[in-house]
Amino acid sequence: MGLSWQQGPLSAGAIGHFLTPEPLPQRLLFAERLRRRMRVKFNDTWIADSENVIVLHEPGRYPVAYFPREDVDETALVPSGKITHHKDLGGTAWYTVHAGDRATERAAWEFTALPGHAAELQGRIAFAWRAMDAFYEEADRILGHAADAYHRIDIRNTDRTLEVRVDDTVVARSEHPVVLYESGFAPRWYVPRADIDEKQLRPVEGQTFCPYKGLCDYYDIGDAHHAAWTYRNAYGEVARIDDMVSFEPDRVEVLLDGKRVEPEPGQQVIAHGVDRGLDAEEVGAR
Structure with missing residues (x-):
């Protein structure tokens, strides 16, 4: 379940509620540093390796890992020219991920017009989980989604x-x-x-x-x-x-x-x- 998925406190189906005098916004996004080394493999190539991953918890979604650009193999990212709009975080540029003889379209994205309160996601790349071969924490493969510290x-x-x-x-x-x-x-x-x-x-x-x-x-x-x-x-x-x-x-x-x-x-x-x-x-x- 975790923070924002299923019945989590930031999800649309939350079973509890915050004890505040004023109603909270219907959608609350929460970002924090993962504090674990995370790596991404595509076509037997490590295309991202970072100890500075930010995890974004968004209502109705599994946690998503965002890697700083300096920890991503730039040769693996090919701009697709496709721009979409995120309701909270603005313009989203999509990339084809390429390594060796293999390429997958719309397999990574980056926010390009972030509001000031979300600046910590600036210059960070996220990878579509099922488009990649595997994600790892240290030497262990992680299945399903980025680690959710709020799942117990x-x-x-x-x-x-x-x-x-x-x-x-x-x-x-x-x-x-x-x-x-x-x-x-x-x-x-x-x-x-x-x-x-x-x-x-x-x-x-x-x-x-x-x-x-x-x-x-x-x-x-x-x-x-x-x-x-x-x-x-x-x-x-x-x-x-x-x-x-x-x-x-x-x-x-x-x-x-x-x-x-x-x-x-x-x-x-x-x-x-x-x-x-x-x-x-x-x-x-x-």
């Missing part, structure tokens, strides 16, 4: 009893589920497979990708589509939910200590698309 996941054990039902059928019953708290989202309850009647789970084709948890597989249960999901190879940071199953309370009946779990703000998630050229093996190898 906490996983807790619980001694509450969780039960999942479809009509009169008990699909799962566990006395030791875990609960995952993720910034801005409703709590997610995960159940060990030993506590699930797995013949009730019908795998479906297609996966989604979470930059923080990995590739997600889904199940239908009876007539309820995408009623459950699992991260079969969850990233190490969230290894406690690896291969456990969570259930969608707006599609099946989920009971916690006998009380039905009702959908709440932050229940619906906008799935993140997989990075361009990124396959399941690369996601798992992260």
Whole structure:
């Protein structure tokens, strides 16, 4: 979720509000120095390498990294002649990114007429995430978007009893589920497979990708589509939910200590698309 995406405090769908005497502007942009070395690779060539990246948080968008021009390979940028207008930040010049025998149009941009209050973005280049081969922090590949310091996941054990039902059928019953708290989202309850009647789970084709948890597989249960999901190879940071199953309370009946779990703000998630050229093996190898 983070600062400006999904239900974050600067997003249009924020579930909280600022305690101020006067209403804040509908759109607030937030920029700050990343304080991490970030690199960009295109056609097996490092075209940007900087320890002075600015990350822009804009409502309804993932964080975007802006590199100072002096840390970008100028030969990789070919002006396209295309100018668009950003509603808050003014004129935007687009570039074709070129390296070796490969070029991709509209793969980078720069603001050319910034208002005074946004001057720190002057002379900085951003790269379209899926147009590049990869982004790195130090020697580790970063998936999905630039690092969001305001995204947090906490996983807790619980001694509450969780039960999942479809009509009169008990699909799962566990006395030791875990609960995952993720910034801005409703709590997610995960159940060990030993506590699930797995013949009730019908795998479906297609996966989604979470930059923080990995590739997600889904199940239908009876007539309820995408009623459950699992991260079969969850990233190490969230290894406690690896291969456990969570259930969608707006599609099946989920009971916690006998009380039905009702959908709440932050229940619906906008799935993140997989990075361009990124396959399941690369996601798992992260």
